[in-house]
Amino acid sequence: MDRNMENNLAQLKKSRRPGQLRLLFAIILVIVAVIWSWAGTGFSIPAIMRGVPRIYNFIIDDLIPPRFDSWQKFLNPTLQTLYMAYVGAIFAIILSLGLGIISANNLISNRLIVYLGRGISSFLRAVPAVAWAVILVAAVGLGPFAGTIAIALGGAGMLGKTYADSLEEIDMGQVEALKAVGASWFQVLTQAVLPQFLPDFFTWSFYRFDLNIRSAAVVGLVGAGGLGFSLDTAIRLFQFREATMGILWIFGLILIVEFITAKSRDKILEGL
Amino acid sequence: MKKVNNPLNEKEFKALISKRKDNLFYLIILIFMTFFLFFSLSQMNINPARVIRGFSTLSDLIKNMFPPDFGQLSRLWPLAIESIQIAILGTVLGIIFSITLSMFAAKNLTPIPGLGVILKGFFAFTRAVPALVWALLFITAVGLGTLPGILALGVNSIGMLGKVFSESFENINKATIEGLNSTGASRMQVFFQGVVPETIPIILSWSLFRFDINIRYSSILGVVGAGGIGWELVRASRMRDYPALLMVILVILVMVYAVEQFTGYARRVVR
Amino acid sequence: MKQKDVLIKISDLKKSFPGGTEALKGVSFDVYRGELLVIVGASGAGKSTLLRCINGLSAISSGSIVVDGIEVNGLKGKKLRQLRTDVGMIFQSFNIVNRKRVIDNALHGRLAYYGLRGVLGLYSFEDKKKAFEILARLDLEKQVAKRADQLSGGQKQRVAIARAIMQEPKVLLADEPVASLDPGASSKVLGYLHKICQEEDITAIVSLHQIDYARNYADRIIGLTEGVVTFEGGPEDLDDEAIQELYFNEEEEE
Numbered sequence: 001m002d003r004n005m006e007n008n009l010a011q012l013k014k015s016r017r018p019g020q021l022r023l024l025f026a027i028i029l030v031i032v033a034v035i036w037s038w039a040g041t042g043f044s045i046p047a048i049m050r051g052v053p054r055i056y057n058f059i060i061d062d063l064i065p066p067r068f069d070s071w072q073k074f075l076n077p078t079l080q081t082l083y084m085a086y087v088g089a090i091f092a093i094i095l096s097l098g099l100g101i102i103s104a105n106n107l108i109s110n111r112l113i114v115y116l117g118r119g120i121s122s123f124l125r126a127v128p129a130v131a132w133a134v135i136l137v138a139a140v141g142l143g144p145f146a147g148t149i150a151i152a153l154g155g156a157g158m159l160g161k162t163y164a165d166s167l168e169e170i171d172m173g174q175v176e177a178l179k180a181v182g183a184s185w186f187q188v189l190t191q192a193v194l195p196q197f198l199p200d201f202f203t204w205s206f207y208r209f210d211l212n213i214r215s216a217a218v219v220g221l222v223g224a225g226g227l228g229f230s231l232d233t234a235i236r237l238f239q240f241r242e243a244t245m246g247i248l249w250i251f252g253l254i255l256i257v258e259f260i261t262a263k264s265r266d267k268i269l270e271g272l
Numbered sequence: 273m274k275k276v277n278n279p280l281n282e283k284e285f286k287a288l289i290s291k292r293k294d295n296l297f298y299l300i301i302l303i304f305m306t307f308f309l310f311f312s313l314s315q316m317n318i319n320p321a322r323v324i325r326g327f328s329t330l331s332d333l334i335k336n337m338f339p340p341d342f343g344q345l346s347r348l349w350p351l352a353i354e355s356i357q358i359a360i361l362g363t364v365l366g367i368i369f370s371i372t373l374s375m376f377a378a379k380n381l382t383p384i385p386g387l388g389v390i391l392k393g394f395f396a397f398t399r400a401v402p403a404l405v406w407a408l409l410f411i412t413a414v415g416l417g418t419l420p421g422i423l424a425l426g427v428n429s430i431g432m433l434g435k436v437f438s439e440s441f442e443n444i445n446k447a448t449i450e451g452l453n454s455t456g457a458s459r460m461q462v463f464f465q466g467v468v469p470e471t472i473p474i475i476l477s478w479s480l481f482r483f484d485i486n487i488r489y490s491s492i493l494g495v496v497g498a499g500g501i502g503w504e505l506v507r508a509s510r511m512r513d514y515p516a517l518l519m520v521i522l523v524i525l526v527m528v529y530a531v532e533q534f535t536g537y538a539r540r541v542v543r
Numbered sequence: 544m545k546q547k548d549v550l551i552k553i554s555d556l557k558k559s560f561p562g563g564t565e566a567l568k569g570v571s572f573d574v575y576r577g578e579l580l581v582i583v584g585a586s587g588a589g590k591s592t593l594l595r596c597i598n599g600l601s602a603i604s605s606g607s608i609v610v611d612g613i614e615v616n617g618l619k620g621k622k623l624r625q626l627r628t629d630v631g632m633i634f635q636s637f638n639i640v641n642r643k644r645v646i647d648n649a650l651h652g653r654l655a656y657y658g659l660r661g662v663l664g665l666y667s668f669e670d671k672k673k674a675f676e677i678l679a680r681l682d683l684e685k686q687v688a689k690r691a692d693q694l695s696g697g698q699k700q701r702v703a704i705a706r707a708i709m710q711e712p713k714v715l716l717a718d719e720p721v722a723s724l725d726p727g728a729s730s731k732v733l734g735y736l737h738k739i740c741q742e743e744d745i746t747a748i749v750s751l752h753q754i755d756y757a758r759n760y761a762d763r764i765i766g767l768t769e770g771v772v773t774f775e776g777g778p779e780d781l782d783d784e785a786i787q788e789l790y791f792n793e794e795e796e797e
């Protein structure tokens with residue numbers, strides 16, 4: 001009996017060992033990384049201690065309550081944010097449809113083109129939208145034009161990849177069957193590929209529009225128009241209560257847009 | 273070909289196979305979307321002439337970027353490291369606070385029912401306000417540097433992780449909690465012996481995902497002065513030093529790519 | 544009915560895959576106009592590969608396939624699509640477009656006759672009526688406006704038959720058309736297939752696993768073993784000995 005128990009325990013220990021070893025290793029790695037970052041950034045408990053009351057005072061004295069009477073100031077920037085996000089989404093979708101199709105290895109037989117498509121998407125995706133905005137502001141000047149293009153490029157990177165991944169997952173039997181009736185490449189695309197792709201297409205495109213609202217709200221911080229720009233201006237002028245109002249606008253816009261996109265997405269998916 | 277009697281008359285047949293109603297629905301949506309597209313374009317003063325001009329100046333600028341200024345590398349490297357460190361601390365801060373707060377936000381664990389609703393509202397707010405805006409606010413409160421960047425990423429992460437973690441706590445098996453409760457375990461014991469082990473895969477994978485996101489954010493936090501390599505973007509573009517600008521972007525790309533490889537590996541190990 | 548008029552001539556057909564598998568090792572036989580030819584053979588014998596080569600879905604390695612006077616080997620682009628309109632294909636897993644309606648799936652058979660209008664899915668009223676008639680002959684008139692994913696397996700395969708018939712093909716290739724169906728649906732689908740091919744005077748090549756079905760419907764049977772024709776004859780010639788040869792001889796190694 002005892003013997004048996006001992007054996008079992010030993011086995012239990014053994015079975016847990018590789019997992020535990022890995023866990024231990026991961027914990028050590030995280031601790032080392034934190035210490036390394038702590039030292040590197042000059043992060044310190046006293047700084048936080050000093051910071052907390054300052055943040056508290058800043059919130060209580062400067063931010064609250066928001067200046068509700070300044071709401072009109074943010075009306076136009078909010079609309080501009082919406083326009084940038086929308087136009088950016090449409091451009092990104094158009095661009096990514098092409099990019100996605102040429103990056104799907106089941107639709108394009110030429111490996112080189114597929115790699116090229118995938119490469120372009122990952123490049124566009126890896127450069128943050130704000131970095132695109134900095135470049136575009138330098139090229140075309142301040143304002144929402146730069147922001148729109150920046151958002152479109154960043155979005156195209158993501159959608160190009162997600163579209164391609166979805167396209168690669170479709171049932172090729174249906175594609176093959178239409179090839180077998182003698183349909184042309186474009187006919188196969190719209191009649192066999194598209195019906196299978198549409199649900200994912202709408203899901204990802206709406207999701208991208210949601211993300212675009214967030215991007216559009218911040219590209220203004222580098223001069224590319226919209227709410228970010230007004231927010232930056234308010235803070236530079238020490239109009240913190242106005243800034244709070246602007247933040248509320250951002251929050252409200254995001255909530256409303258997320259609600260509307262969720263509803264329309266469900267409606268469209270249900271009709272497909 | 274042999275004729276089979278078509279049991280329907282022409283009108284009935286047409287009605288049967290018609291898709292007109294569906295098509296009308298999509299047509300209306302399409303018209304509305306197209307209208308709103310052109311309306312938005314005109315509101316932003318974007319017209320074909322401007323687009324063409326814009327692309328020609330952009331292509332000039334891109335030409336001027338080459339070759340990238342590799343001389344900047346020794347200066348940019350430490351800043352990239354700083355960005356990574358900001359992301360690490362911001363993520364860890366976010367994880368610690370979101371797990372703690374989720375204990376109080378999850379319906380099945382919270383000691384005070386009303387608190388859960390308030391905390392979920394707090395998560396929604398911290399999630400919706402973008403990281404860069406948080407950075408801007410923290411800069412005003414505590415001054416320029418890495419601290420506002422770390423805090424901004426932390427707060428923004430709490431919003432996302434808090435939502436995910438509290439929902440995953442709520443989804444765990446009821447029996448697990450009841451079983452532990454019946455042994456007389458304390459609230460803390462229930463949490464660490466029952467809830468955490470069951471949700472650890474979710475916690476780990478979302479934490480890694482958030483680290484990926486935070487790396488991207490930390491690379492640009494500097495544009496508002498919250499530390500890291502981001503400021504170099506603004507600096508190079510203000511000085512019209514485009515080869516340096518390209519170099520900054522390349523460093524960001526390498527940084528993001530390297531971290532993504534690492535988290536991808538970690539995710540495979542975790543799974 | 545049998546006028547022994549050769550519609551398809553396959554000579555010394557060889558097909559190997561990139562991995563090195565030799566799926567067909569020199570297959571030769573003729574298919575006569577108007578007959579229903581059944582191909583039998585153990586799993587991996589090369590039945591699917593053979594059918595896919597006939598309509599150009601797989602490129603052949605060497606040899607020749609002549610369909611109604613046209614050499615399939617090397618056809619490309621428009622010429623290949625032209626050939627495919629003459630060669631209908633039915634698959635084991637139906638391969639109809641699930642998210643489209645039954646009638647749209649039947650109309651897909653006409654795509655090769657449309658250009659841009661086919662891309663947009665705009666078909667003539669005549670074709671729509673014809674699709675309805677064919678579907679009605681397959682007892683699917685109640686399903687025409689349903690989405691294809693709402694159908695049972697047997698119904699789906701009938702839709703696939705309708706699509707193939709809409710092509711007005713000279714020959715119909717069916718690769719294990721009833722392998723994913725239960726026995727009831729299987730004999731029903733084969734019955735429809737047999738009947739409509741006779742009525743439309745379409746030559747058919749059907750690969751089958753079930754010997755009794757083969758005996759019931761075949762005008763002629765060809766047996767494949769590991770890429771080689773090892774049996775050729777009428778249904779009455781496929782006796783137990785021949786079956787033993789085809790299905791169990793080579794299994795011993797396994």
Ligand SMILES: Nc1ncnc2c1ncn2[C@@H]1O[C@H](COP(=O)(O)OP(=O)(O)OP(=O)(O)O)[C@@H](O)[C@H]1O
Pocket residue numbers: 560561562564565566584585586587588589590591592593
């Ligand atoms: N795409 C391919 N790549 C490599 N080898 C293949 C491919 N398709 C088929 N093969 C090989 O070719 C041989 C013949 O396969 P085929 O699918 O034609 O057999 P089959 O007679 O249809 O079998 P089943 O009754 O199982 O459908 C098999 O050895 C198979 O592994």
Ligand SMILES: [Mg+2]
Pocket residue numbers: 590591592718719
């Ligand atoms: Mg097969």
